[in-house]
Amino acid sequence: MSRSVPMVDLKAQYRRIKPEIDAAIQGVVESTQFVRGEKCREFEAAFAEYCGVDHACGVANGTDALTLALRALGVERGDEVITVANTFIATGEAILLNEATPIFVDVDPATFTMDPDKLEAAFTPRTKVIIPVHLYGHPAAMRAICEVAEAHGVKVLEDAAQAHGASIGGRRAGALGFAATFSFYPGKNLGAYGDAGMVVSGDADFIDKVRQVANHGGGKNKYDNQVLGTNSRLDTLQAAVLLAKLSHLDEWTDERRERVAAYSRALASHPGVDCPQEADGARSAWHLYTIRCKDRESLEERLKAEGISTAVHYPRPLHLQPALSRFGGKPGDLPVTEKLCSEVLSLPLYPELPLEVLEEVAAIVASFCEAPVAG
Ligand SMILES: *Cc1c(COP(=O)(O)O)cnc(C)c1O
Secondary structure: OOOOEOOOOHHHHHHHHHHHHHHHHHHHHHHOOOEOOHHHHHHHHHHHHHHOOOEEEEEOOHHHHHHHHHHHOOOOOOOEEEEEOOOOHHHHHHHHHOOOEEEEEOEOOOOOOEOHHHOHHHOOOOEEEEEOEOHHHOOOOHHHHHHHHHHHOOEEEEEOOOOOOOEEOOEEOOOOOOEEEEEOOOOOOOOOOOOOEEEEEOOHHHHHHHHHHHEOOEOOOOOOEOOOOOEOOOEHHHHHHHHHHHOOHHHHHHHHHHHHHHHHHHHOOOOOOEOOOOOOOEEOOOOOEEEEOOOHHHHHHHHHHOOEOOEOOOOOOHHHOHHHHHHOOOOOOOHHHHHHHHHEEEEOOOOOOOHHHHHHHHHHHHHHHHOOOOO
16 A cells, blocks of 8 residues: 655644634635735734734735845845845845845754854844744744844844744743744644735834835825835735634644654664754744754655655755855855755654654654665
8 A cells, every 4th residue: 555644734734623714714705804904903913912922913925024024124235134044045035135135154053043153253234133043943042142133233033934832931932032023834833725924023113114014115094105115915814714723723733742752752762863852941833843864865765665755944055045146155154054954854744643654754764774874
């Protein structure tokens, strides 16, 4: 019998909450309020509260959330934004779309997130913002990062696209810096039925600015356009779906955690596999379960032959992407990041992943890593 294990299973999730989702969608259809409106405000308030901050603005997607947050922070041509290179391209795009220059720092090999010790050397008088990425759902070392940022008078914007509900010392992603951005892309831990994103912050004026640029730079009314803006509003249908799903998020995160523990129990004793771990005081949202393996390509092929999906997050760091070549990045600039990119492999992980299937996946990974290396 051929097996087929996906990376995520959104159908399984829908089956669990079908009546709630169907009612939420039906409600919006009947209200014919398709853009913004009460449901959007309700979801913004609920998600802000979930993160532990007072203000939020829904936008069209996570890339816009980053781009518009940087614009609202006043980032402009000639400014520099410090971030990491092992992230999804959107983190870099947001910087470039504001005509600013990305400055990449290397990451901590234990958490794969921004190494605070590398920050100091990256500052120049033009540094405006730091964007740590909570990669795979694991929060970056925010306390140390914010200390350095404060000493230089720059703001910290969390890219929390993968980290809904992650926390450090009980404080959640979204409340760990000046502001944070989230993506609700369908495959994220809290996923819409289309594209959606959000900017959250404790600063009301900043969120007002985001709202203004996300809705045509409006002032007093629709036809009073004070600043250059764009159309990046949160769809009401998405807000209704997300509001229905939000009440399940913590339960789903617990189910992810249970599966992560099972993977790690099965794999931790194998010297050929490097399992992901949480830093002291950190609670990952476990968006991805990403191992390191020296012979990644062969392991990928082996799992594929067994019908098991895997993915590489990310095969090429941003400083080596052709789209960013004008900044002169070259191999060897970020040794930890580059090594990770050549070794990481994400295994299937989602709340509904049957534990017996997970055990089969883990057993194949373990047996592969025990086999003597050919040659
Ligand atoms: C998904 C993601 C984004 C972009 O979000 P979209 O909603 O797809 O635009 C940004 N940063 C990171 C780290 C992501 O994983």
